[in-house]
Amino acid sequence: MLINPDIKDFRLAHLFRDLEREVLAQIARHAVWRELDAGEPLFARGDAGKYFFLVKTGAVKLFLLSEDGEEHIMEIIGRERLFAEAVMFMGGSYPVYATALEPSRLIAFDAQFFVSLLRNNSSLCLTLLAAMSRQMHALVAEIDRLTLQSSARRLAQYLLAQPAHxxxxxxxxxxxxxxQTIASLLDIRPETLSRLLARLTDDGLIAVHADSITILQPTLLDQVL
Known part of the structure; x- marks a missing residue:
């Protein structure tokens, strides 16, 4: 049985946070929960872009495959992040593969219904344009980080940007x-990542554990070039 999400489950996502409750209620009625096991595909490159998604728990990797089958990570989507929303405006297929990195729970939004809302509500279009513009500025900053910064700087900024206790x-x-997945995301070799982690550890900036990292000196880590 398909279960619809509640408004509170998605209203804080950047695409929805400025929308009126009545509009959110309509969106909720055309959305469903999706459960994925670790390693389970969500969609493949070329699949029809019928839905866009919000990760509530877990994480999803977006990736491409080279001709020899090598995986190149494009992005890791963590909790409370939307993805694949741009596909609905292009009316096409997904340009990448998406697979759960761990057991994950997502909300799938009906792209066709969402577009129909926009066609009949000009103020909603303007609200969403503002939200997507803010998101675009964030993505441009991310591109600058990946293309203009050194590998050490990219790693430092990546760690500082993660949710932390x-x-x-x-x-x-x-x-x-x-x-290995994080190395692919940062466009560096796994052995380079290992050397950088060792260097930052020797410098007293971080402590590396099995599945976590303690940032001991956040201010100094932010100054890594």
């Missing part, structure tokens, strides 16, 4: 994926 001046960061 604070204890005094330190931060405990749970890694959302394997170190």
């Amino acid at each position: 604070k204890s005094g001046s330190s931060r405990q960061v749970a890694l959302p994926a394997s170190k």
Whole structure:
């Protein structure tokens, strides 16, 4: 049985936070929960883009495959993040593969219904344009980070951007994926990532654990070049 989400489950996502409750209620009636096991595909490249998604728990990797089958991670989508929303405006297919990195719970939104709402509500269009513009600025900053910064700087900024449990001046960061996956995301080799983690550890900036990292000196880590 398909279960619809409640408004409170998604209203804080960037695409919805400025929408009126009546509109949110309509969206909720055309959305369903999706449960994925670790390693379970959500969609493949070329599949019809019928839905866009919000991750509530777990994490999903977006990736492409080279001709020889090598996986290249494009993005890791963590909790409370939307993805694939751009596909509904293009009316096409998904340009990447999506697979759960761990047991995950998502909300799937009906893209066709959402577009029909926009066609009949000009003020809603303007609200969403503002929300997507804010998101675009964030993505441009992310592209700058990946293309203009050194590998050490990219790693430092990636760690600082992750949700963290604070204890005094330190931060405990749970890694959302394997170190190999994170290396692919940051466009560096796994062995380079290992060397960088060792260097930051020797410098007293971080402590590396099995599936987490403690940021011991956040201010100094932010100054890594």
